[in-house]
Amino acid sequence: MSKKWIVIWLLGFMQTSFAQHKTQLHFEHLSKEHGFIAGNRTYMYLDHDGLMWLSARDGLNSFDGQKIKAYPELANKKITSTFFEDDKKDLWFSTAESIYCYQRKRGVFESFQFKSPGKAPVTKKYTAFHFHKNGDLWVKIEQSRGAYLYGFNVKSKKFRPLFPLEGNLHYAIVDQLGEVSHIVSTQLVGQWDLQITAIKTGKRQQKAFTNYANGTEVLNNLNTWTNSAYPEGDSIIWAAVNVGLGVYYPKRDTGWIINGYTDKVKITDQGIGETWAIVPLTTRYLLVSSEEAGLLVFDKQSMKFVDQFLVDRNTQFGLTSNSLQELYLDRLHTLWVSQKDRGIAYTSLSNQKFERIPELENKSVTAVYEDKKKKIWASTLDSGFYLLNSNRELLLQDTKFKNSAYAMVSTLPEFTAFVESSQGHLWANYRNSLLFWNANEKKFHFKLAYFLGQYEVINHIGHSRSQKLLIAIQNTIDELTFKGDSFARRPFLNLKPFQLQNITTFYQDAQGYYFIADNYHRLLIIQAKKGQLKKVLDLDNVGECYAFYEAQNKIWIATSKGLYSLDQHAISAQQKSKLQSAPNLPRETFYTVIPDAKGYLWLSGNNGLIRYHIQQKNWDRFSQVDGLQGPEFTPRVWLKASNGEIWLGGPNGLNVFHPDSIKNSQSFPPLMIERIKVNDLDYKADQNILRLQKIPKLRHQENTLSFDFLAIEYNDPAAIQLKYRLRGQDDTWVETANPGFVRFSKLPPGAYTLEVISTNSDGIWMPEQRAKQLSFYIQTPWWRTWWFYALCIATITATAYGIFTYRLQQALKIERIRVRISSDLHDDVGTILSGLAMQSEILELTAPEPSKPKLQRISELSRSAMSRMRDTVWAIDARKDKLENLIDRMREHAEETLTPKDILLDLQVDQLAMHKNVSSPIRQALYLIYKEAITNIAKHSTADKVSVKLQKLGNQGLEMTIHDNGQVKIKDYKTTGSGLANMRMRAEQIGATFQVDTTNGFLISIQLPRLS
Secondary structure, eight states, X not given: OOHXXXXXXXXXXXXXXXXXXXXOOOOEEEOGGGTOOOOSSOOEEEOTTSOEEEEETTEEEEEOSSOEEEOGGGTTOOBOXXXXXXXXXXXXXXXXXXXXXXXXXXXXXXXXXXXXXXXOBOOSOEEEEEEOTTSEEEEEEEETTEEEEEEEETTTTEEEEEEEOOSSEEEEEEOTTSOEEEEEEESOTTOOSEEEEETTTOOEEEEOEEEEETTEEXXXXXXXXXXXXXXXXXXXXXXXXXXXXXEEETTTTXXXXXXXXXXXXXXXTTBTOOEEEEEEOSSSEEEEEESSSOEEEEETTTTEEEEEEOBOTTOTTSBSOSOEEEEEEOTTOEEEEEETTTEEEEEESTTOOSEEOGGGTTOXXXXXXXXXXXXXXXXXSSSOEEEEOTTOOEEEEESBOEESSOTTOOBOOOOSEEEEOTTSOEEEEETTEEEEEETTTXXXXXXXXXXXXXXXXXXXXXXXXTOOEEEEETTEEEEEEEETTEEEEEEEEOXXXXXXXXXXXXXXXXXXXXXXXXXXXEEEEEEEETTEEEEEEEEOSOOOEEEEEEETTEEEEEETTEEEEEEHHHHHTTOOOOOEEOTTOOOOOBOOOEEOTTSEEEEEETTXXXXXXXXXXXXXXXXXXXXXXXXXXXXXXXXXXXXXXEEEEETTEEEEEOGGXXXXXXXXXOEEEEEEEETTEEOOOSSOGGGOOBOOOBOTTOOOEEEEEXXXXXXXXXXXXXXXXXXXXXXXXXXXXXXXEEEEOSOOSEEEEEEEEEBOTTSOBOOGGGOEEEEEEEOOOGGGSHHHHHHHHHHHHHHHHHHHHHHHHHHHHHHHHHHHHHHHIIIIIHHHHHHHHHHHHHHHHHSOGGGHHHHHHHHHHHHHHHHHHHHHHHXXXXXXXXXXXXXXXXXXXXXXHTGGGTOEEEEEEESOOTTOBOOHHHHHHHHHHHHHXXXXXXXXXXXXXXXXXEEEETTTEEEEEEXXXXXXXXXXXXXXXXHHHHHHHHHHHTTOEEEEEOSSSEEXXXXXXXXX
């Protein structure tokens, strides 16, 4: 809510409230128990951030609604002025020795003292009292030659002398152009009344008051002591003096003292006595603190005191002293009151939504009723009854009644209900009796005929749909009919078949169904049709039912277990129906369910008052802070008056309000992040944490942060709820109490923003765009930066390239060596072996017969060695590394070996890449296995056909099968051959499996998982 609208609301509220009836204020307190010790004079100021600054006996304190903070820099300093904020929001004030500035951004104090040329700094009393729009702080400084006024420029930090100035307290008079024209001085040493100093000339004028009592002049030119003043522009000056309230008109040079008494204010024969401070409440009213008469409200229109707030020992939320001193009304319309030797009391004037009837304050109200003449009747537990008119003014109060049956008993008991007959006669109910109101005698009468019976206690009084007056007694519902000062009682419903025990309340809806609450837990619904009663619904364990309301085909029921509803359509259709809890509403005891014109239900209970919107399904809770008489109300003590006002009674009084006047506040408490921890250690910032909006870059290991934050609410901090979220981690809002705390552990590097929002005291959430924000950035460690990644990639790439190049060069080098070796073996050794074989064969032709076998053997061995050498040369020749070279070599060997034996070769290659490289060991092993198998077939097999198949195995493997169709002869002796063993060994060396199958011919299978 804007300041403009708050002022307008307060103006209207106070003009009606203070002029017509008493408004109760809900005070909170600051005292020694909270860490605050007031000094001789308490200066109070609410700063731009919502922080309350208080001068104290031990120096300077601040208050955030939760705790008091003392500033050791100002320990034992006597503060001599209120506080002022410059355009930087730095705080300026004076002490007895100097001027102080609290630099808010840095969170430090700086002091300044006046120094004459060639002299020591002045350390006597400094008193600052005005902050000029040119940036000058006006401060009076005591010097040896007297007190002098200086203008201290807060930017240049220079003093500018103005003129001599007397007195202890000073107030600037601002004209219609916004310029300071005069200074009003009070507490003049050795003098009285006021002193007014002209700014332009420095001329001083002494002003005295005339004392008036009840409009009659008592004594002219009475010397008075002035404690403080409140200049209202340049037209009027109000003064708090030792004998009342002073008023002075500068333009007419006329002034007098108002010290009379009215019936609105409780004062002594000496008038209101000494007053201390004055603050404007509205354009019409002033608040005045007094030495003995508490807090006073002065009406400038009637020039009278119209209200008064005194110590109330029956509540903890009242003033604790009638001796009051300084007053301060902040921009949020919280009133701060300095109580002599009792600390500070403070209350929100804008939160007082509900009026309390002053005559019933702290009285337990047991019944409330509006009669046909629109007068309000209220009964109390031990103070009789009260009668008020439509303006809530007390017409009558009485504690006695006329007892014709027992004359010795005449003290009125507490009534539980009032009723009115069709003739307009008023009756009151007390347990098992009725009392008649005699309008002529203005007394309640009782006679023996009004006694219903020893156990005939009336639990509830209500009306049928046809407006018959019904009463519930035990398990019956009877009808009452009145005639003059007598009545008759007769049964109304025959409820015996339903086995009721104790009817506590009942209600008949528009369709004629009776809702009967029985024995504090049961709800029975009965239909009356053609003179017969029929049970429609019987609900158990619903709690005690207190009140009913019918709307939009639903019956709303206030119970001890919450607010329920029943569907009337289901009841009419004789269908089973269950109680439905009101959505989103807390499950607690409700005593009333009162509708208003805007779709709200007002629910009083044992936890204050709730306003529930049926359609929107949301609710607002109100408490004593809002002006309620207490934390709970009394069951069935409520009234919705003919003018739409709602009256609610409780153990501590009677509230009255019109639903349309109860509006939610649209202002929100200031938010503050008051503590930051990094890795669980307090964060030391270069500036004041309260003003911090961005934390400088944090190192990557500084990744655990915690925050203490709060919403500054002075009157009802418990009603404030907070939400926070950390943008950059999670956009979900998390709700917490006030004050709040959150800890974020091991945050990854990145940018974050902590956002905090709150409700106001009415439970309305602050818009997200107004959230308190604190941003911070956690640096990425160097090993996770982009340039480090780029460097790593470049290093890895270069290393990989180097390794690849090296290995390629080595492979090429090896290939060249292999080619050279194979060429050398083929050319040199091959030539020698070939020559040896040829020479052996030539010698064999001419050799004697005994030598021919030997030469023939030499020739065979030579050619065998040549064949083996060719295999080796082929295996190591790098130019033969392709799969197709292996296939060609296999065909070549088969032709050399099988063709002479007339054995047919069937060589198949399936799904193999012929150009694929095959390593030398694998190529050699496969070939030698193949060669051994083909050689064995040629030597030992009876086969005429050999099938060789090479096919793909998996993704990268190869399977080779060699299968002949010869017959396998099983020998009955062990052979010495090692062919199969060698083949198996070679297969294992290259990681292949070797299998032999002799089921159908001879089959050799080699499975190689990886060919490369």
